[in-house]
Structures are given as structure tokens and as C-alpha cells.
Amino acid sequence: MKTRVITAIVALIIFVPLLIIGDIPLLVLTVVMAVVGISEILRMKHRFFISAEALLSFLGVIVITLPKDVWNSMPFQINSNVIFYIIVFLLLLHTVLSRNHFNFDDAGTLALAIVYVGTGFHYFFQADNKNLATVMFGMLIVWITDSGAYMVGRAIGKTKLAPKISPNKTWEGSVGGSVVAVILVPALFTIFHWLPAYSFIELLVFTVILSIAGQLGDLIESGLKRHYGVKDSGNILPGHGGILDRFDSMLIVMPMMAVLGILN
Structure with a gap:
């Protein structure tokens, strides 16, 4: 219980000021939390964090988490949906190149996990940004x-x-x-x-x-x-x-x- 209380206090000391400040500091924290969230799913699936599927998952969740303003400010108006599709395609391609180390079910699980975690944190930041x-x-x-x-x-x-x-x-x-x-x-x-x-x-x-x-x-x-x-x-x-x-x-x-x- 003591550990639980100490963790809660420390987390609130960090989290609440960033919630009030918002903008870039909160966005950085939000992206970090999204990456940690997807890493927890990779951990549950016993996937190495330096594997191809892990790196694609990290990139994918960052792409989904970032607000539209970030993408609109980039050259050539890069579309996050297009980048996400490319990541899903690469996950599917990895099922071919990995020789059964990584299969279609794995690709589907990680694609869904990216949407689940990334969308949740995307709108968390958007809510605070409003x-x-x-x-x-x-x-x-x-x-x-x-x-x-x-x-x-x-x-x-x-x-x-x-x-x-x-x-x-x-x-x-x-x-x-x-x-x-x-x-x-x-x-x-x-x-x-x-x-x-x-x-x-x-x-x-x-x-x-x-x-x-x-x-x-x-x-x-x-x-x-x-x-x-x-x-x-x-x-x-x-x-x-x-x-x-x-x-x-x-x-x-x-x-x-x-x-x-x-x-x-």
C-alpha cells in the first residue's frame, strides 16, 4: 500500500502540472505513454523491443497519437492514414519475410493494438488541447x-x-x-x-x-x-x-x- 501511495503522489506531481500546461510538454508525455502502452502489449506477446514488429508498432502508435496539426504543418501535407496503411502493409510483409516467426494473427493483433492505444491517447491530448x-x-x-x-x-x-x-x-x-x-x-x-x-x-x-x-x-x-x-x-x-x-x-x-x- 505504501508503494502504491508513493507512486500515485509522484505521478500526480508530474502529471497534473503537464495537464494544466498542455501543448508540447503534454504532447511529449502523451506520446511516451502511448509508446509504453504498446510496449506492454508487445511484452505480453513476448516480442523483443528491438524486433521489426516492435519498431513498426512504436512508429505506428506515434503516428496515430500525434494530433492533426502536426501533420498539417509538415511539407506536402503528409496524411497520417497513409503512413498507418504503409505500416500495416509492412507488418503483413513481415509475415512473409520472417519465416513463420511472425504470422498473420500477430500482424492483426499489433495493428489493432496500434489503433486501440494510439486513438485513445490521440483524443486524450485533443481533449486537453481544447x-x-x-x-x-x-x-x-x-x-x-x-x-x-x-x-x-x-x-x-x-x-x-x-x-x-x-x-x-x-x-x-x-x-x-x-x-x-x-x-x-x-x-x-x-x-x-x-x-x-x-x-x-x-x-x-x-x-x-x-x-x-x-x-x-x-x-x-x-x-x-x-x-x-x-x-x-x-x-x-x-x-x-x-x-x-x-x-x-x-x-x-x-x-x-x-x-x-x-x-x-
């Missing part, structure tokens, strides 16, 4: 839902939510976490006018959707770890696991915010 209130809206929903689900689950949780994927989660905790988020988040943002463009009802609807999306993101990452037989995605955060362990919900919530039009 304004601090926007990114905090998504983050508070995740944090309050997680805390509420833990407390309600501990108190009255009996019915397992997904016993084969995450045995400790219950339906009672899941519903309770969303209820707590729906009560607190729209009220806070309405009272303090942190997102004045949206009415209380709109914030309420957004919170319901994003709270559920965040819990699904948690289950997706739990399923990933269960598939590869690991307890944590990594060990970069002592007591907390890896980057994917800490940002699993965010990787789904931030793109969902874009789908809902909040990041426009």
Missing part, C-alpha cells in the same frame, strides 16, 4: 465511476459482472459507480459552469454514456490480460501496474467523447 475542463470532464467520470464502483461493490456487491474476465467486479458495483458519477459530475460542471456550452441534461446523458464506456474499457483491458495470462499489463508504475492498467478506461472514454461531439 480546454482543461473538457479533459477533466472525461477523467472525473472515470475516477468517480471507479471509486463509486469499488465502494458500492465492497458494501453490497454479490452478482458477478464478468467472472471469467474480472472476478472481483459486480453488477451492483458497476451500476452504483455509474449512479455516483451521474449524480456528482453533471452537478459539479453545471454549478461551476466548467462546460457552459452544454445544458445539465446534455451533461447528464454524456455522463451516463461515458461512465458505461469507461467500465467497458476496463473490462476490455482485463480481457486482454486474461488472454495473455498476466496480472498487470506492465510494472512501470510500482503498486499500480502498467500504463494500460491506469489508462484502460480513458482509452475508450476519450474517443467516445469525440464520437459524442464534445471534442469538436
Whole structure:
């Protein structure tokens, strides 16, 4: 517990100021987190970080994570989608050149992982780049839902939510976490006018959707770890696991915010 608390304090001391500053310092941190996230999936697949597939995965997740402004400022208007396709093509070509060391399933897994991790961090930066209130809206929903689900689950949780994927989660905790988020988040943002463009009802609807999306993101990452037989995605955060362990919900919530039009 002591290690967990110390790690959380150090992480917040680094993370919160960069979140407030935004711009290039936060972009650098976001790209680093995305690269670490994809490295955790490579680690689960027992792939060397200096292999061709790893280097292509690192490049791919950077390409997806970088904001459009970066690509628009480059000569010849380089399109990130085109670069991503080239990377996928090279992964497929690697299945031919590697002599069964790297197969089609491996290429598909890494291509999907690049989209999963890169898109999540891309929209995380975009949310903060819009304004601090926007990114905090998504983050508070995740944090309050997680805390509420833990407390309600501990108190009255009996019915397992997904016993084969995450045995400790219950339906009672899941519903309770969303209820707590729906009560607190729209009220806070309405009272303090942190997102004045949206009415209380709109914030309420957004919170319901994003709270559920965040819990699904948690289950997706739990399923990933269960598939590869690991307890944590990594060990970069002592007591907390890896980057994917800490940002699993965010990787789904931030793109969902874009789908809902909040990041426009």
C-alpha cells in the first residue's frame, strides 16, 4: 500500500502540472505513454523491443497519437492514414519475410493494438488541447465511476459482472459507480459552469454514456490480460501496474467523447 501511495503522489506531481500546461510538454508525455502502452502489449506477446514488429508498432502508435496539426504543418501535407496503411502493409510483409516467426494473427493483433492505444491517447491530448475542463470532464467520470464502483461493490456487491474476465467486479458495483458519477459530475460542471456550452441534461446523458464506456474499457483491458495470462499489463508504475492498467478506461472514454461531439 505504501508503494502504491508513493507512486500515485509522484505521478500526480508530474502529471497534473503537464495537464494544466498542455501543448508540447503534454504532447511529449502523451506520446511516451502511448509508446509504453504498446510496449506492454508487445511484452505480453513476448516480442523483443528491438524486433521489426516492435519498431513498426512504436512508429505506428506515434503516428496515430500525434494530433492533426502536426501533420498539417509538415511539407506536402503528409496524411497520417497513409503512413498507418504503409505500416500495416509492412507488418503483413513481415509475415512473409520472417519465416513463420511472425504470422498473420500477430500482424492483426499489433495493428489493432496500434489503433486501440494510439486513438485513445490521440483524443486524450485533443481533449486537453481544447480546454482543461473538457479533459477533466472525461477523467472525473472515470475516477468517480471507479471509486463509486469499488465502494458500492465492497458494501453490497454479490452478482458477478464478468467472472471469467474480472472476478472481483459486480453488477451492483458497476451500476452504483455509474449512479455516483451521474449524480456528482453533471452537478459539479453545471454549478461551476466548467462546460457552459452544454445544458445539465446534455451533461447528464454524456455522463451516463461515458461512465458505461469507461467500465467497458476496463473490462476490455482485463480481457486482454486474461488472454495473455498476466496480472498487470506492465510494472512501470510500482503498486499500480502498467500504463494500460491506469489508462484502460480513458482509452475508450476519450474517443467516445469525440464520437459524442464534445471534442469538436
